[in-house]
Amino acid sequence: MKFSKEQINNGIWILAIVLLLFTPIGFHVKVLAGKLFSSSADVVVVSKRETLKDYQWDLVDLDGNPFNFENTKGKVVLINFWATWCPPCVAELPSLDRLHTKYKDKVFFAFVANDEKGKVRSFLTKREYELPVYFETSKTPDLLVSRSIPATYILSKSGKVAVREIGAVKWDSQSTKALLDELLAELVTF
Numbered sequence: 001m002k003f004s005k006e007q008i009n010n011g012i013w014i015l016a017i018v019l020l021l022f023t024p025i026g027f028h029v030k031v032l033a034g035k036l037f038s039s040s041a042d043v044v045v046v047s048k049r050e051t052l053k054d055y056q057w058d059l060v061d062l063d064g065n066p067f068n069f070e071n072t073k074g075k076v077v078l079i080n081f082w083a084t085w086c087p088p089c090v091a092e093l094p095s096l097d098r099l100h101t102k103y104k105d106k107v108f109f110a111f112v113a114n115d116e117k118g119k120v121r122s123f124l125t126k127r128e129y130e131l132p133v134y135f136e137t138s139k140t141p142d143l144l145v146s147r148s149i150p151a152t153y154i155l156s157k158s159g160k161v162a163v164r165e166i167g168a169v170k171w172d173s174q175s176t177k178a179l180l181d182e183l184l185a186e187l188v189t190f
């Protein structure tokens with residue numbers, strides 16, 4: 001049986017689509033695409049920043065230690081909702097890891113995983129990430145709820161949402177660093 005050029009092209013396209021949708025190759029291609037096409041985070045205009053009023057949010061870290069989000073009041077905070085099975089999440093983690101390395105002593109980071117602890121631990125070990133990962137044990141504050149991941153929020157010391165970003169972003173950009181430096185310099189009185 002001899003195939004026409006059109007049949008061969010169609011077969012190649014079908015094979016490519018199957019590989020992208022149903023194999024690990026597709027996952028890695030989506031991660032690569034996320035890295036190539038991600039941009040800097042959009043900063044919320046100061047006059048439109050909403051304030052987080054509800055800090056009642058219980059988390060637990062990878063070792064099972066409880067953490068109440070109330071302890072972050074008065075700090076600059078970066079919260080990232082993610083999962084190991086999410087290609088855009090995986091795509092942005094290298095830049096988040098670099099940002100965490102630079103600011104971990106100044107900014108509180110919470111990587112809130114929507115995944116199983118074992119998978120998260122294995123994922124972090126394999127990629128040599130030392131990120132502070134948490135799991136929710138109570139309802140997320142309404143202002144931090146997103147229907148999709150990755151979702152990242154940066155809060156000022158006064159609890160104002162300076163960044164609300166859904167999707168993969170290059171987090172170690174100069175603009176993000178400048179924003180964090182600006183938020184860290186902010187004087188806040190309660």
